[in-house]
Amino acid sequence: MTVGGFSLVADIGGTHARFALVGDAGVVRPETYRCADFSGPAEAAKAYLAEYGGGAAPVRGAFAVASMLGGDRVELTNSPWSFSVEETRRLLGLERLETINDFTAIALAVPHLAPGDLLAVGGGTARPNHPIAVLGPGTGLGVSALVPCGATWSPLEAEGGHVTMAAANAREAAILDVLRQRFDHVSAERLLSGQGLVNLYQALSALSGHQAVYSTPDVITSHGLDGSCPICRETVETFFAMLGTVAGNLALTIGAHGGVYLAGGILPRMAEAFRQSGFRARFEAHGRFQPYLAAIPTRLIVHPLPAFVGLAALVRSGTAE
Protein backbone atom coordinates (compact mmCIF):
# COMPACT_ATOMS: atom_id res chain seq x y z
CA MET A 1 0.00 0.00 0.00
CA THR A 2 1.15 3.53 -0.69
CA VAL A 3 1.51 5.36 2.58
CA GLY A 4 3.74 8.28 1.69
CA GLY A 5 0.96 10.79 1.01
CA PHE A 6 -0.74 10.79 4.39
CA SER A 7 -0.94 13.68 6.83
CA LEU A 8 -1.56 13.15 10.54
CA VAL A 9 -4.50 15.05 12.03
CA ALA A 10 -5.57 15.23 15.68
CA ASP A 11 -8.46 16.70 17.63
CA ILE A 12 -7.24 17.25 21.18
CA GLY A 13 -9.95 17.99 23.74
CA GLY A 14 -10.11 18.09 27.51
CA THR A 15 -10.67 14.36 27.92
CA HIS A 16 -9.90 12.72 24.59
CA ALA A 17 -7.31 12.97 21.82
CA ARG A 18 -8.59 11.74 18.46
CA PHE A 19 -6.22 10.91 15.62
CA ALA A 20 -6.71 10.12 11.93
CA LEU A 21 -4.81 10.12 8.65
CA VAL A 22 -5.70 12.30 5.67
CA GLY A 23 -4.87 10.96 2.24
CA ASP A 24 -6.31 10.92 -1.26
CA ALA A 25 -9.41 9.10 0.02
CA GLY A 26 -10.04 11.74 2.69
CA VAL A 27 -10.02 11.09 6.44
CA VAL A 28 -9.23 7.47 7.33
CA ARG A 29 -8.65 5.38 10.45
CA PRO A 30 -10.03 7.73 13.12
CA GLU A 31 -9.28 6.51 16.65
CA THR A 32 -9.84 7.97 20.11
CA TYR A 33 -7.44 7.90 23.06
CA ARG A 34 -7.86 9.12 26.63
CA CYS A 35 -5.48 12.03 27.34
CA ALA A 36 -4.98 10.76 30.91
CA ASP A 37 -3.30 7.60 29.53
CA PHE A 38 -0.43 9.58 27.92
CA SER A 39 2.00 12.27 29.03
CA GLY A 40 1.34 14.39 25.94
CA PRO A 41 0.20 14.42 22.29
CA ALA A 42 3.49 13.09 20.88
CA GLU A 43 3.24 9.92 23.00
CA ALA A 44 -0.44 9.44 22.11
CA ALA A 45 0.25 10.06 18.40
CA LYS A 46 3.11 7.56 18.44
CA ALA A 47 0.80 4.96 19.98
CA TYR A 48 -1.80 5.72 17.32
CA LEU A 49 0.67 5.45 14.42
CA ALA A 50 2.12 2.22 15.81
CA GLU A 51 -1.31 0.66 16.24
CA TYR A 52 -3.27 2.04 13.28
CA GLY A 53 -0.76 3.80 11.03
CA GLY A 54 -0.17 0.76 8.80
CA GLY A 55 3.39 1.92 8.17
CA ALA A 56 2.40 5.48 7.30
CA ALA A 57 5.17 7.98 7.96
CA PRO A 58 3.38 11.32 7.69
CA VAL A 59 5.53 14.37 7.03
CA ARG A 60 2.82 16.86 7.80
CA GLY A 61 0.56 17.23 10.82
CA ALA A 62 -2.36 19.47 11.76
CA PHE A 63 -3.71 19.42 15.33
CA ALA A 64 -6.93 21.05 16.51
CA VAL A 65 -6.54 21.93 20.16
CA ALA A 66 -9.08 23.07 22.79
CA SER A 67 -6.89 25.97 23.83
CA MET A 68 -5.97 29.58 23.16
CA LEU A 69 -2.97 29.45 20.79
CA GLY A 70 -0.12 31.83 20.23
CA GLY A 71 3.53 30.83 20.35
CA ASP A 72 5.18 27.45 20.73
CA ARG A 73 3.81 26.45 24.14
CA VAL A 74 0.27 25.00 24.16
CA GLU A 75 -1.59 24.71 27.47
CA LEU A 76 -4.84 22.76 27.20
CA THR A 77 -7.61 24.86 28.76
CA ASN A 78 -9.43 21.99 30.47
CA SER A 79 -6.73 19.29 30.70
CA PRO A 80 -3.29 18.78 32.30
CA TRP A 81 -1.58 18.40 28.90
CA SER A 82 0.93 21.12 28.03
CA PHE A 83 3.35 20.78 25.11
CA SER A 84 5.77 22.49 22.74
CA VAL A 85 4.65 22.41 19.11
CA GLU A 86 8.27 22.30 17.89
CA GLU A 87 9.24 19.46 20.21
CA THR A 88 6.11 17.51 19.24
CA ARG A 89 6.94 18.03 15.55
CA ARG A 90 10.48 16.75 16.14
CA LEU A 91 9.39 13.76 18.24
CA LEU A 92 6.97 12.70 15.50
CA GLY A 93 9.48 13.22 12.70
CA LEU A 94 7.19 15.69 10.91
CA GLU A 95 8.46 18.34 8.53
CA ARG A 96 5.59 20.60 9.45
CA LEU A 97 3.06 20.70 12.30
CA GLU A 98 0.27 23.28 12.46
CA THR A 99 -1.98 23.87 15.46
CA ILE A 100 -5.34 25.58 15.33
CA ASN A 101 -8.14 26.06 17.86
CA ASP A 102 -10.61 23.15 17.84
CA PHE A 103 -13.56 25.39 16.94
CA THR A 104 -11.57 27.00 14.14
CA ALA A 105 -11.22 23.48 12.72
CA ILE A 106 -14.98 22.98 13.01
CA ALA A 107 -15.56 26.34 11.28
CA LEU A 108 -13.30 25.20 8.40
CA ALA A 109 -15.44 22.07 8.11
CA VAL A 110 -18.76 23.88 7.57
CA PRO A 111 -18.47 24.45 3.77
CA HIS A 112 -17.63 20.74 3.35
CA LEU A 113 -20.50 19.26 5.36
CA ALA A 114 -23.28 17.36 3.59
CA PRO A 115 -26.99 17.93 4.32
CA GLY A 116 -27.03 14.65 6.28
CA ASP A 117 -24.38 16.04 8.63
CA LEU A 118 -26.75 18.81 9.76
CA LEU A 119 -30.04 19.09 11.63
CA ALA A 120 -32.05 22.27 10.98
CA VAL A 121 -33.32 24.00 14.12
CA GLY A 122 -35.96 26.53 13.06
CA GLY A 123 -36.30 28.43 9.77
CA GLY A 124 -34.21 30.90 7.84
CA THR A 125 -32.14 30.67 4.66
CA ALA A 126 -28.36 30.95 4.45
CA ARG A 127 -27.09 33.71 2.18
CA PRO A 128 -24.04 32.67 0.14
CA ASN A 129 -20.80 34.58 0.76
CA HIS A 130 -21.84 35.89 4.17
CA PRO A 131 -20.19 35.21 7.54
CA ILE A 132 -20.87 31.86 9.21
CA ALA A 133 -20.86 31.54 13.02
CA VAL A 134 -19.93 28.37 14.90
CA LEU A 135 -20.38 27.74 18.61
CA GLY A 136 -20.87 24.76 20.84
CA PRO A 137 -20.85 23.53 24.41
CA GLY A 138 -18.56 20.65 25.33
CA THR A 139 -15.94 20.58 28.07
CA GLY A 140 -15.82 24.35 27.40
CA LEU A 141 -17.84 26.67 25.12
CA GLY A 142 -16.12 26.95 21.74
CA VAL A 143 -16.77 29.84 19.34
CA SER A 144 -15.43 30.62 15.88
CA ALA A 145 -16.56 32.02 12.54
CA LEU A 146 -15.80 31.93 8.84
CA VAL A 147 -15.62 35.20 6.96
CA PRO A 148 -15.77 35.20 3.14
CA CYS A 149 -12.50 36.35 1.59
CA GLY A 150 -12.68 36.42 -2.21
CA ALA A 151 -13.17 32.85 -3.39
CA THR A 152 -12.16 31.34 -0.04
CA TRP A 153 -12.97 31.67 3.66
CA SER A 154 -10.99 33.13 6.54
CA PRO A 155 -11.56 31.39 9.87
CA LEU A 156 -11.48 33.39 13.11
CA GLU A 157 -9.56 32.21 16.17
CA ALA A 158 -11.83 33.58 18.89
CA GLU A 159 -12.57 33.22 22.60
CA GLY A 160 -16.27 34.02 22.52
CA GLY A 161 -17.04 31.40 25.17
CA HIS A 162 -15.66 33.85 27.72
CA VAL A 163 -18.03 36.75 26.95
CA THR A 164 -20.04 37.97 29.94
CA MET A 165 -23.30 36.00 30.26
CA ALA A 166 -26.39 38.19 30.01
CA ALA A 167 -29.79 37.48 31.58
CA ALA A 168 -32.88 37.64 29.35
CA ASN A 169 -35.39 37.59 32.24
CA ALA A 170 -35.66 37.88 36.04
CA ARG A 171 -35.12 34.16 36.64
CA GLU A 172 -31.87 34.20 34.69
CA ALA A 173 -30.79 37.37 36.51
CA ALA A 174 -31.32 35.51 39.80
CA ILE A 175 -29.24 32.56 38.50
CA LEU A 176 -26.42 34.93 37.53
CA ASP A 177 -26.59 36.59 40.98
CA VAL A 178 -26.09 33.19 42.63
CA LEU A 179 -23.14 32.37 40.36
CA ARG A 180 -21.54 35.79 40.92
CA GLN A 181 -21.06 34.75 44.54
CA ARG A 182 -18.81 31.93 43.26
CA PHE A 183 -17.07 33.44 40.23
CA ASP A 184 -15.47 36.87 39.71
CA HIS A 185 -16.67 36.80 36.12
CA VAL A 186 -19.73 34.79 35.10
CA SER A 187 -18.86 34.04 31.48
CA ALA A 188 -21.10 32.19 29.04
CA GLU A 189 -18.91 29.10 29.52
CA ARG A 190 -19.73 29.09 33.26
CA LEU A 191 -23.26 28.06 32.21
CA LEU A 192 -22.97 26.67 28.70
CA SER A 193 -20.60 23.69 29.01
CA GLY A 194 -20.53 20.34 30.80
CA GLN A 195 -19.49 21.97 34.08
CA GLY A 196 -21.87 24.82 33.21
CA LEU A 197 -24.81 22.41 33.40
CA VAL A 198 -23.68 21.49 36.92
CA ASN A 199 -23.28 25.18 37.88
CA LEU A 200 -26.73 25.95 36.49
CA TYR A 201 -28.31 23.01 38.33
CA GLN A 202 -26.64 24.06 41.60
CA ALA A 203 -27.84 27.67 41.20
CA LEU A 204 -31.40 26.55 40.45
CA SER A 205 -31.31 24.17 43.44
CA ALA A 206 -30.24 27.08 45.68
CA LEU A 207 -32.99 29.33 44.29
CA SER A 208 -35.56 26.55 44.82
CA GLY A 209 -34.41 25.90 48.39
CA HIS A 210 -33.39 22.32 47.60
CA GLN A 211 -30.15 20.47 48.25
CA ALA A 212 -28.25 19.79 44.98
CA VAL A 213 -27.97 16.00 44.76
CA TYR A 214 -26.51 15.45 41.28
CA SER A 215 -22.95 16.35 40.36
CA THR A 216 -22.34 15.33 36.73
CA PRO A 217 -23.76 16.85 33.53
CA ASP A 218 -24.90 13.55 31.99
CA VAL A 219 -26.96 12.62 35.07
CA ILE A 220 -28.52 16.10 35.20
CA THR A 221 -29.51 16.06 31.51
CA SER A 222 -30.79 12.50 31.77
CA HIS A 223 -33.12 13.40 34.70
CA GLY A 224 -34.04 16.63 32.93
CA LEU A 225 -34.94 15.02 29.64
CA ASP A 226 -37.00 12.18 31.17
CA GLY A 227 -38.75 14.69 33.44
CA SER A 228 -37.95 12.78 36.64
CA CYS A 229 -36.37 15.82 38.34
CA PRO A 230 -38.04 19.25 37.93
CA ILE A 231 -34.86 21.18 38.78
CA CYS A 232 -32.91 19.15 36.20
CA ARG A 233 -35.66 19.85 33.68
CA GLU A 234 -35.44 23.58 34.33
CA THR A 235 -31.63 23.28 34.10
CA VAL A 236 -31.82 21.77 30.61
CA GLU A 237 -34.49 24.24 29.44
CA THR A 238 -32.49 27.19 30.77
CA PHE A 239 -29.30 25.81 29.20
CA PHE A 240 -30.93 25.65 25.75
CA ALA A 241 -32.51 29.11 26.15
CA MET A 242 -29.32 30.82 27.34
CA LEU A 243 -27.45 29.18 24.46
CA GLY A 244 -30.05 30.88 22.23
CA THR A 245 -29.19 34.24 23.79
CA VAL A 246 -25.47 33.75 23.14
CA ALA A 247 -26.01 32.40 19.60
CA GLY A 248 -28.27 35.36 18.74
CA ASN A 249 -25.72 37.81 20.16
CA LEU A 250 -22.98 36.18 18.08
CA ALA A 251 -25.10 36.27 14.91
CA LEU A 252 -25.82 39.98 15.43
CA THR A 253 -22.20 40.78 16.21
CA ILE A 254 -20.72 39.25 13.05
CA GLY A 255 -23.77 39.53 10.76
CA ALA A 256 -23.94 35.73 10.35
CA HIS A 257 -26.28 35.64 7.35
CA GLY A 258 -24.43 32.51 6.23
CA GLY A 259 -25.94 30.66 9.19
CA VAL A 260 -25.14 29.70 12.78
CA TYR A 261 -23.78 26.18 13.30
CA LEU A 262 -23.94 24.41 16.66
CA ALA A 263 -21.32 21.82 17.58
CA GLY A 264 -19.59 20.38 20.67
CA GLY A 265 -20.04 17.14 22.56
CA ILE A 266 -23.29 17.89 24.42
CA LEU A 267 -26.00 18.83 21.91
CA PRO A 268 -25.69 15.83 19.53
CA ARG A 269 -26.41 13.60 22.55
CA MET A 270 -29.84 15.23 22.85
CA ALA A 271 -30.44 16.45 19.30
CA GLU A 272 -34.21 16.08 19.16
CA ALA A 273 -34.78 17.70 22.57
CA PHE A 274 -32.54 20.56 21.45
CA ARG A 275 -34.44 20.98 18.19
CA GLN A 276 -37.75 21.21 20.06
CA SER A 277 -36.40 23.42 22.86
CA GLY A 278 -36.72 27.15 23.47
CA PHE A 279 -33.32 27.71 21.81
CA ARG A 280 -34.63 29.02 18.51
CA ALA A 281 -37.27 31.33 20.03
CA ARG A 282 -34.61 32.82 22.31
CA PHE A 283 -32.15 33.08 19.39
CA GLU A 284 -34.68 35.29 17.62
CA ALA A 285 -35.84 37.18 20.76
CA HIS A 286 -33.61 40.20 20.31
CA GLY A 287 -36.22 42.98 20.25
CA ARG A 288 -36.36 44.99 17.03
CA PHE A 289 -33.87 42.60 15.44
CA GLN A 290 -36.19 39.59 15.65
CA PRO A 291 -36.88 39.66 11.86
CA TYR A 292 -33.13 39.94 11.16
CA LEU A 293 -32.44 36.81 13.25
CA ALA A 294 -35.53 34.95 12.01
CA ALA A 295 -33.95 35.01 8.54
CA ILE A 296 -30.75 33.31 9.76
CA PRO A 297 -30.74 29.49 9.84
CA THR A 298 -29.42 27.66 12.90
CA ARG A 299 -28.16 24.11 12.35
CA LEU A 300 -26.81 21.43 14.64
CA ILE A 301 -23.74 19.62 13.29
CA VAL A 302 -24.40 15.91 13.77
CA HIS A 303 -21.29 14.70 11.87
CA PRO A 304 -19.34 12.64 14.46
CA LEU A 305 -15.91 14.18 13.75
CA PRO A 306 -16.33 17.64 12.18
CA ALA A 307 -12.89 18.86 13.34
CA PHE A 308 -11.27 16.23 11.07
CA VAL A 309 -13.26 17.52 8.08
CA GLY A 310 -11.88 20.99 8.79
CA LEU A 311 -8.33 19.74 9.34
CA ALA A 312 -8.50 17.76 6.09
CA ALA A 313 -9.54 20.96 4.27
CA LEU A 314 -6.65 22.81 5.92
CA VAL A 315 -4.11 20.15 4.99
CA ARG A 316 -5.36 20.04 1.38
CA SER A 317 -5.44 23.81 0.98
CA GLY A 318 -1.86 24.06 2.17
CA THR A 319 -2.44 27.71 3.02
CA ALA A 320 -1.98 27.84 6.80
CA GLU A 321 1.62 28.20 7.93
Ligand SMILES: Nc1ncnc2c1ncn2[C@@H]1O[C@H](COP(=O)(O)OP(=O)(O)OP(=O)(O)O)[C@@H](O)[C@H]1O
Ligand atom coordinates in the same frame (compact mmCIF):
# COMPACT_ATOMS: atom_id res chain seq x y z
N1 LIG B 1 -25.26 13.16 28.25
C1 LIG B 1 -24.60 14.27 28.54
N2 LIG B 1 -25.27 15.38 28.91
C2 LIG B 1 -24.60 16.51 29.18
N3 LIG B 1 -23.28 16.65 29.16
C3 LIG B 1 -22.57 15.57 28.82
C4 LIG B 1 -23.19 14.34 28.50
N4 LIG B 1 -22.21 13.46 28.20
C5 LIG B 1 -21.04 14.12 28.31
N5 LIG B 1 -21.25 15.40 28.70
C6 LIG B 1 -20.27 16.44 28.94
O1 LIG B 1 -19.79 16.90 27.70
C7 LIG B 1 -18.46 17.39 27.85
C8 LIG B 1 -17.58 16.77 26.77
O2 LIG B 1 -17.85 17.45 25.63
P1 LIG B 1 -16.97 17.19 24.31
O3 LIG B 1 -17.15 15.77 23.89
O4 LIG B 1 -17.24 18.27 23.34
O5 LIG B 1 -15.58 17.32 24.92
P2 LIG B 1 -14.26 17.97 24.39
O6 LIG B 1 -14.11 19.32 24.96
O7 LIG B 1 -14.12 17.83 22.92
O8 LIG B 1 -13.30 17.06 25.06
P3 LIG B 1 -13.20 15.55 24.86
O9 LIG B 1 -13.56 15.25 23.43
O10 LIG B 1 -11.82 15.40 25.19
O11 LIG B 1 -14.15 14.93 25.87
C9 LIG B 1 -18.01 17.01 29.25
O12 LIG B 1 -18.14 18.14 30.10
C10 LIG B 1 -19.03 15.95 29.65
O13 LIG B 1 -19.23 15.92 31.03
